[in-house]
Every structure is written in structure tokens, then in C-alpha cells.
Amino acid sequence: TKVLLTGGSGFIAAHILEQLHAKGHNIVTTVRSEEKAAPIRAAYPERVEVFIVPDIAQPDAFDEVVKSPGIEVVLHTASPFHFKFTDPKTELIDPAVIGTTGILKAIVRSAPRVRRVVITSSFAAILDEAKIADPTTIFTEASWNPVTIADIHNSPATAYRASKTLAERAAWDFVADPSNGAKFDLATINPPMVFGPVAHHLASLESINTSNERIVALLQGKWKEAIPSTGQALIWIDVRDVAAAHIKAGLEIPQAGGKRFFTTAGLFSNALMADIVRREFPELKERLPVEGTKGGELPGEGERFGFDNKLTEEVLGIEWISFEKSVVDTVKSLLAHGA
Numbered sequence: 001t002k003v004l005l006t007g008g009s010g011f012i013a014a015h016i017l018e019q020l021h022a023k024g025h026n027i028v029t030t031v032r033s034e035e036k037a038a039p040i041r042a043a044y045p046e047r048v049e050v051f052i053v054p055d056i057a058q059p060d061a062f063d064e065v066v067k068s069p070g071i072e073v074v075l076h077t078a079s080p081f082h083f084k085f086t087d088p089k090t091e092l093i094d095p096a097v098i099g100t101t102g103i104l105k106a107i108v109r110s111a112p113r114v115r116r117v118v119i120t121s122s123f124a125a126i127l128d129e130a131k132i133a134d135p136t137t138i139f140t141e142a143s144w145n146p147v148t149i150a151d152i153h154n155s156p157a158t159a160y161r162a163s164k165t166l167a168e169r170a171a172w173d174f175v176a177d178p179s180n181g182a183k184f185d186l187a188t189i190n191p192p193m194v195f196g197p198v199a200h201h202l203a204s205l206e207s208i209n210t211s212n213e214r215i216v217a218l219l220q221g222k223w224k225e226a227i228p229s230t231g232q233a234l235i236w237i238d239v240r241d242v243a244a245a246h247i248k249a250g251l252e253i254p255q256a257g258g259k260r261f262f263t264t265a266g267l268f269s270n271a272l273m274a275d276i277v278r279r280e281f282p283e284l285k286e287r288l289p290v291e292g293t294k295g296g297e298l299p300g301e302g303e304r305f306g307f308d309n310k311l312t313e314e315v316l317g318i319e320w321i322s323f324e325k326s327v328v329d330t331v332k333s334l335l336a337h338g339a
């Protein structure tokens with residue numbers, strides 16, 4: 001199968017690329033610069049074609065790449081995930097939303113063989129910030145973040161969540177409106193915090209992807225005094241499972257069309273992460289918080305949201321990688337990258 005994968009230089013996309021290639025598929029991928037293209041071309045001399053798409057916030061960004069003949073499936077992962085912006089509208093919302101609508105329009109115009117589009121959305125498009133500490137709330141595949149464009153100056157996290165929510169909504173609205181002429185169906189992958197080994201070219205540890213940042217910080221000794229708060233998400237998934245979910249939903253499970261996949265392996269905490277690293281990597285002792293260091297505990301059952309993703313588990317049938325394995329494999333990968 002010929003697959004278009006956007007954002008091939010990214011943390012999640014690099015695993016999708018690796019798994020697609022291993023399964024014998026042909027891949028067209030997009031990156032922002034020649035510099036990002038070179039390591040991909042070098043790693044995959046065959047069956048991978050790299051296009052440069054510098055700015056996905058331009059409505060015509062994907063017009064050329066979709067003309068690559070014979071694309072049947074599109075996996076759209078490219079979207080900003082960082083908190084280093086000054087203007088959330090132009091730096092987060094526009095690339096997320098225009099990137100998504102732009103690629104859908106380009107497919108309709110120039111890629112008639114595309115049968116399915118999978119968009120990397122997020123738990124950010126499912127959760128409701130007001131319900132994070134409410135134990136009577138159960139987030140599921142049917143839940144939608146009520147955030148609106150009016151909220152994007154509330155906090156960087158809210159702006160990011162708005163970018164994912166508005167982009168995903170725009171995609172479902174696009175395929176639901178017959179006047180847009182889509183001949184493909186849509187599925188979304190909605191992962192929470194993604195941990196896992198690095199498969200992309202990492203220029204330096206400072207440029208680690210956002211969701212692995214905390215593991216770098218732990219290895220750099222930054223958790224010794226106090227373990228930081230786990231944050232609001234509280235649930236996680238391994239990057240290799242996120243990649244597998246994209247491939248299953250995009251290429252392998254016909255009935256995945258029209259569905260949102262809430263891919264999570266369950267609860268985690270920074271405290272548990274520190275415990276695992278301390279136990280499995282005794283040689284790193286000097287850098288790690290001693291046993292009993294306070295902070296990063298999971299909020300109690302009465303102080304956190306509930307979740308239910310059994311629909312996702314039924315359709316995808318992936319046996320999720322355990323938190324312990326994910327943390328151990330991530331630490332090994334980061335040590336190999338100089339941590």
C-alpha cells in the first residue's frame with residue numbers, strides 16, 4: 001500500500017515510518033526542511049520518498065505532495081506540540097487547523113485513490129479541564145473537550161488542547177459535509193501522554209519531544225529535591241502502540257472508518273516513573289531521587305477523572321506495552337542519545 005505520512009521527522013511519526021517500512025509498504029513523507037529530510041533518506045534508501053513542506057499553516061501546503069501517484073492512505077501526524085510559542089493563534093491553532101483542512105481539501109482535489117485518512121488527534125480533544133479532578137466523570141471515545149478559540153490565552157496547555165480539539169472537529173465536519181466531496185473516510189487516534197524510545201533523528205537532548213522531556217529531566221538529576229507533579233493528563237501510552245494504532249486504523253481494519261480511537265494503557269505517575277528507574281538502573285543512583293522523595297504521586301481515586309476505552313481496545317486489539325517496559329526502553333534510548 002502507498003501511504004502518505006505527514007511530519008515524518010516527529011517522535012511518533014518516526015515509529016509509524018519504521019513500522020510501515022518493516023511491513024513492506026511504500027511511504028511518501030513530509031518534513032519541514034532538507035536538513036530533516038537527509039537522515040530519513042539515509043535511513044531508508046528504498047520505498048520512502050521525502051517531500052519538503054515548510055509550513056503546514058499555508059492552505060496550499062500539501063497540494064504538491066498529494067499528487068504523488070497512487071496514495072491510498074493518509075496518516076496526518078504533523079501538528080505543533082510544544083509550549084514555546086508567543087502567539088498561540090499563528091503558532092499553534094493555524095498549523096493544526098489549516099494543516100488538517102488543507103490536507104483534506106488537497107486529497108479531494110488531487111488524490112482520488114485515497115480511501116482512508118487517519119489524523120493524530122489527542123486525549124487533549126477528549127478531556128475537559130473542568131472535570132480533571134471529578135471522579136464522576138468518565139472520559140470515553142465519545143467525549144469532546146468543550147474548549148473554544150476564546151480560551152487560547154488562558155494557558156499554554158489550554159492553547160495546545162484547543163489546537164487539537166479544533167483541528168479534529170474541523171476534520172469530522174469536513175467529511176460529514178457532502179459538499180466537500182470526500183471519497184475517503186476518517187479515523188482519529190487520540191493518545192494521552194506518549195512515552196517511548198526515540199526513533200527519529202535527534203539533533204541534541206535539548207530538542208527532545210515534549211512528552212519525553214520529563215524523562216530527560218529525571219535522568220539529568222532534576223527530580224532529586226522533589227519529584228514534579230504528574231500534571232493533569234494522568235494517563236499514558238507507549239509510542240510503539242500509538243504507531244501500531246495508526247497503521248491498524250489506516251490500513252488493516254476496514255471497520256475503523258468513522259471512529260475515534262482513545263489509545264491509552266492506563267494511569268501513570270511521576271512517582272512510579274522514578275521508582276522504576278531507581279530499581280532498574282541502580283548505576284544511575286547519583287542522579288535519581290532517593291526512595292521516599294515526595295512529589296509526583298497519583299491523585300487518589302476520589303480526586304481524579306475516570307476513563308473507559310474498551311471500544312478502542314475491542315476494535316484495535318492491541319496488547320498495550322506496560323509502563324515498566326516503556327520507561328525502561330525510553331531510559332535506554334535516552335542514555336544512548338547522551339543523557
Ligand code: NDP
Binds near residue numbers: 013036077081120123
Ligand atoms: P513532535 O514534536 O516530535 O512531532 C511534531 C511533528 O509535527 C514534527 O514532524 C514537526 O516537524 C511537525 N510540525 C510541528 N509544527 C509544524 C508546523 N508549523 N509546520 C510543519 N510541521 C510542523 O511530537 P509528537 O511526535 O509527539 O507529535 C506528533 C503528533 O502527535 C502531533 O499531532 C501531536 O499533537 C500528537 N500527540 C502527541 C502526544 C504526545 O504525548 N507525544 C499525545 C497526543 C497527541 P519538526 O520535526 O520539523 O519539528
